[in-house]
Amino acid sequence: MTAPILALSNLHKSYGALKVTDGVTLEIAPGELHAIIGPNGAGKTTLISEITGEVALDAGTVTFAGEDVTALPVHARALRGLTRSFQITQVLPGFSVLENVATAAQAHDGSSFRFFRSAGAERRLNDTAMAALAQVGLAPRAGTLAASLSHGEKRQLEIAMALVSEPKLLLLDEPMAGMGREETERMVDLLMALKGRYPMVLVEHDMHAVFRLADRISVLVYGRVIASGSPEQVRAEPAVREAYLGEEEFA
Ligand SMILES: Nc1ncnc2c1ncn2[C@@H]1O[C@H](COP(=O)(O)OP(=O)(O)OP(=O)(O)O)[C@@H](O)[C@H]1O
Secondary structure, three states: OOOOOEEEEEEEEEEOOEEEEEEEEEEEOOOOEEEEEOOOOOOHHHHHHHHHOOOOOOEEEEEEOOEEOOOOOHHHHHHOOEEEEOOOOOOOOOOEHHHHHHHHHHHHHOOOOOOOOOHHHHHHHHHHHHHHHHHHOOHHHOOOEHHHOOHHHHHHHHHHHHHOOOOOEEEEEOOOOOOOHHHHHHHHHHHHHHEOOEOEEEEOOOHHHHHHHOOEEEEEEOOEEEEEEOHHHHHHOHHHHHHOOOOHHHO
């Protein structure tokens, strides 16, 4: 078997008496789109934050691209290509779509504090930004102010900003949240197009989207993985049906 891009081993985290992560062990294969689903409060967002380093673990190890990153801070993990998108919105509303992505590319380049940049360097940043915008279908909106984008387009922009950081793994926390049917469809198409090129961990409540996109699904309930496998395996798992009792996707 190929080495996993991400391996979580026996993660534990409690807030007082509340165990939000209770012995989570999970491997993400290179190129895989792995969805994490579970009822509200199951600990999905906390798990993503443990992977990025925003939440410190009580116990367990996070291994990324073969390296134990458990003790590394957020920025050191980000520099290695562990990239989170969504819920941390860094879009600057008063800047154009292109400027937002170019700024993200520049920050990744580490040249944010350089006063004088050559025209060549500027062009390279813009080219990188335009390529990312093309990947997410926002190239025609490059000159538009970010503030005037629709909700769905802002989410697309955030993906473009994540892409210029040269991710080795994309962590997506509820990218479809607050979207209508049409916007959700567009996001599914976008993630489908990125699938295989970037391994992804996707936390999402929209089950139609999850079941269309995921190679594998893990189900988190009270901080524990109660099932993990292909969409078909997970759908057939009695414990999952029980956790989602009454919800149409598992009826
Ligand atoms: N910093 C914190 N201090 C105390 N409790 C916390 C903290 N962060 C999260 N929790 C609790 O941990 C549990 C898991 O929260 P988390 O946001 O990870 O769940 P989730 O599965 O992402 O939920 P949702 O699907 O509603 O977004 C919740 O009960 C939440 O109230």
